[in-house]
Amino acid sequence: MFRAAGARDVLELGARHGRDALHFAREGFTVQATDFSATGLEQLRDAASQQGVGEKVTTAVHDVRDPLRLPDACVDAVFARMLLCMALSAKELLALVAEVRRVLRPGGVFVYTVRHTGDAHYGAGTARGDDIFEHGGFAVHLFDRALVDVLAAGWTLEEVHASRRATSRAACGALPRPCPGGVQPVSCRTVAARQSLLRRSWQPQPQPQPEASRPLVARCRR
Numbered sequence: 283m284f285r286a287a288g289a290r291d292v293l294e295l296g297a298r299h300g301r302d303a304l305h306f307a308r309e310g311f312t313v314q315a316t317d318f319s320a321t322g323l324e325q326l327r328d329a330a331s332q333q334g335v336g337e338k339v340t341t342a343v344h345d346v347r348d349p350l351r352l353p354d355a356c357v358d359a360v361f362a363r364m365l366l367c368m369a370l371s372a373k374e375l376l377a378l379v380a381e382v383r384r385v386l387r388p389g390g391v392f393v394y395t396v397r398h399t400g401d402a403h404y405g406a407g408t409a410r411g412d413d414i415f416e417h418g419g420f421a422v423h424l425f426d427r428a429l430v431d432v433l434a435a436g437w438t439l440e441e442v443h444a445s446r447r448a449t450s451r452a453a454c455g456a457l458p459r460p461c462p463g464g465v466q467p468v469s470c471r472t473v474a475a476r477q478s479l480l481r482r483s484w485q486p487q488p489q490p491q492p493e494a495s496r497p498l499v500a501r502c503r504r
């Protein structure tokens with residue numbers, strides 16, 4: 283997808299130990315990986331060296347509640363898997379997306395995945411406002427379609443849909459380690475259909491349904 287968009291470099295936010303950053307690097311992209319966990323980034327650098335892509339990957343400890351430490355219009359693509367649905371308020375998300383837009387080159391692509399209000403965990407735990415629910419000390423922001431649209435203001439929202447793979451409570455167990463391997467199973471490679479089709483396929487699910495409990499994938503173009 284990034285290659286089809288003509289991207290050569292990718293900024294990943296919330297990269298943790300870098301399964302996606304490493305994939306992008308192996309595919310030939312130059313990757314800047316950020317996370318507020320220095321430990322995860324250290325593992326990422328070690329893995330990049332072991333896999334022979336150390337030259338392709340740089341890392342930076344960064345909290346996305348702060349402005350990105352990058353100049354304007356300096357990257358082709360930004361990727362964030364399950365980062366925006368962390369404990370970030372709507373105000374913090376708006377500021378973050380504005381920062382993503384600032385650092386993207388014109389025409390650049392932003393792809394993110396999040397949990398959404400059809401998720402089996404929606405409403406579970408303690409409400410912290412802005413559809414953020416805390417469960418076992420772990421807070422998740424469940425996105426509704428309105429939030430996706432608000433964040434896409436000023437962007438071209440090219441795709442928004444549920445990933446193919448479910449993250450039901452039955453499949454994933456309790457938060458904060460919802461899935462085997464500790465992360466939600468979604469890949470940007472699942473993004474395939476076009477915007478018009480995807481818009482029709484969006485079905486808000488106020489009642490938790492396992493088949494609806496899939497991460498939401500959104501692709502926006504600056």
Ligand SMILES: C[S@@+](CC[C@H](N)C(=O)[O-])C[C@H]1O[C@@H](n2cnc3c(N)ncnc32)[C@H](O)[C@@H]1O
Nearest residue numbers: 296297298317318319344345346363364368465
């Ligand atoms: C659910 S994990 C996803 C990790 C990775 N993207 C993946 O899919 O394997 C969320 C990641 O976001 C990071 N994170 C959470 N809040 C953050 C923040 N405010 N700033 C930067 N990173 C944050 C966490 O450290 C964690 O690595």
